[in-house]
């Protein structure tokens with residue numbers, strides 16, 4: 088059936104942000120494959136590893152988390168998870184890791200292939216699970232592991248001690264990569280990358296901030312798709328241009344009174360957590376059919392990588408979600424809720440992610456209180472389709488809608 | 499005292515952390531809780547405070563569910579459960595390190611779940627060997643000391659740390675010696691062995707060393723019991739009474755352990771030379787072979803095989819704490835390495851709410867049969 092629908096769709100407009108962003112994401116994979124074919128070393132890279140480092144050095148990398156999300160979205164999540172489980176990996180382990188470790192073994196997944204790595208780049212600012220996962224990749228594939236440790240910060244601010252530790256490791260990683268690949272760090276090139284990254288980030292922040300308009304000129308699920316570019320390519324010129332196009336489109340939409348949310352926007356919510364990639368359509372339809380637009384997520388804030396120099400960049404990587412304490416995490420979300428007139432919070436309790444889900448209950452209680460909005464959660468998983476129940480999701484979303492409705496009526 | 503009398507002393511302490519806490523407080527000493535896996539206890543001790551391990555307890559979880567989703571390990575869950583139930587009341591603070599994702603969130607939840615006992619973070623570097631990591635450890639110590647002073651009113655003096663390091667190094671040595679001696683005394687049950695290790699978390703370390711030394715002396719005089727099947731245990735915890743009872747029932751003896759709450763604590767001494775805080779930092783830098791410490795060479799895997807060989811163990815019993823990421827990632831590699839070395843391994847999933855030991859029983863029974871066939 089989907090084939091039929093596709094046939095009747097108009098061809099995508101090559102000048103649209105959606106098309107450009109899709110191209111960039113696809114090109115990241117084909118560029119890495121091309122580099123591999125030329126005999127250049129290719130890396131597998133953690134999503135919040137400082138992308139500026141491989142970008143400045145001119146090293147091709149792919150992102151296993153992106154790959155796993157792609158595989159999961161296209162229906163391969165359970166198949167790959169089961170391969171890892173057969174090898175003895177517990178199904179309690181993050182599904183991205185299970186998918187990636189399975190891929191490292193079978194080296195083929197039609198849903199999203201990637202070149203096999205010559206080194207891996209790990210950064211644990213999002214979780215320590217990452218360390219274990221990359222250690223195992225490095226051992227199983229017998230390739231070097233370069234690790235930047237960015238500790239979870241129990242404080243609101245980044246201390247001088249943390250900054251010094253992180254900065255020393257950035258340079259250590261750069262020097263290790265230079266020795267490993269023969270590529271050279273160039274300050275000039277770094278400044279360029281920093282500039283593009285800033286431009287891309289500014290456009291992203293401004294585009295996502297268009298959710299302040301009522302109705303919002305976009306469906307928040309768009310952000311989940313565009314995120315890939317923010318993660319992997321924000322230091323590239325094309326990314327900056329595409330994000331600026333996105334911003335323009337959202338502003339235009341607002342002017343014209345249209346939106347990529349193709350339903351009447353009756354309610355506005357914040358979605359908390361990683362998307363359920365295997366159930367993207369179901370989770371999205373469950374909202375849209377009720378006129379609920381997910382106008383914002385923490386990703387809106389998370390990719391604001393705007394910094395003025397190397398130190399400042401190190402600091403930015405210390406402040407990614409999952410590296411920051413409950414209070415700072417909470418305050419960032421409260422700001423998003425307030426700025427974007429959010430009326431409810433839908434929390435994905437993600438079986439894969441202990442860190443993200445681990446203090447979510449208390450944090451969302453505090454957000455609910457501070458913003459005076461209802462909070463509802465559902466159980467799911469970002470990549471293992473077996474950990475999600477459509478019926479539970481539907482009931483919870485219905486419950487959230489009913490509270491929001493009752494509140495509107497009471498006003 | 500006979501060996502058995504010595505062992506009962508340890509068992510009484512291991513079974514009654516609440517009584518120990520009360521006892522320390524009654525003596526006018528302040529208590530600081532230390533969460534898994536590694537905290538710089540020496541600093542706490544040097545300030546005249548009693549560090550007491552808080553590794554949760556075997557219990558049903560009720561209120562911790564207000565904070566944690568069900569898929570976090572029962573160690574962090576039961577620590578919060580106990581905290582909310584008031585079991586730790588009287589303690590002046592809790593030190594929680596950042597060594598795994600579940601511990602990171604434990605600290606955050608603690609602040610709201612148990613506001614009466616201040617949370618003090620200890621942030622360790624994972625890239626722990628370079629010199630710059632030492633500076634970061636020292637910055638972490640400074641922060642720890644500041645928070646401890648605020649929470650307890652005690653004062654830190656670096657000279658007193660020298661003495662605390664000596665006490666802890668002595669204890670490390672005594673525990674290593676004990677593990678070795680117990681391997682040659684199969685008449686000491688797995689449950690008793692576990693109690694000696696567990697009691698260390700609740701006692702003043704100088705006192706514990708004295709008790710262990712006396713036990714060692716008694717063991718030297720004791721008649722060695724009949725041979726049993728020597729195994730290596732590995733995991734985070736090995737203190738579940740249901741598990742140690744099964745090990746005993748099927749005729750196993752612990753030849754050596756690689757358990758986080760047991761021997762992993764005592765492998766590394768604080769080195770000599772330099773200022774005490776710096777020496778202590780170097781201790782952490784030298785630690786290795788543990789699932790929560792960055793291990794790019796995966797030395798932990800070979801470590802277990804080597805430990806089994808060196809101790810003459812015939813098999814490895816992995817006690818895998820349910821929902822423990824760090825251990826779950828290592829498990830398949832350890833299994834592979836044991837297979838390659840021709841070393842039988844069983845993997846038993848454990849948690850702190852276990853009531854049904856059927857699976858563990860079957861596995862251990864099968865292992866016994868394989869080893870005695």
Ligand code: SF4
Pocket residue numbers: 152181182183184213214216217361409439440441442443469
């Ligand atoms: S989903 Fe969570 S556990 Fe998995 S890689 Fe991402 S941050 Fe880590």
Ligand code: SF4
Pocket residue numbers: 534535571572573574598599600601734790819821822823824825
């Ligand atoms: S049992 Fe594992 S997951 Fe739980 S606190 Fe210990 S190391 Fe962390």
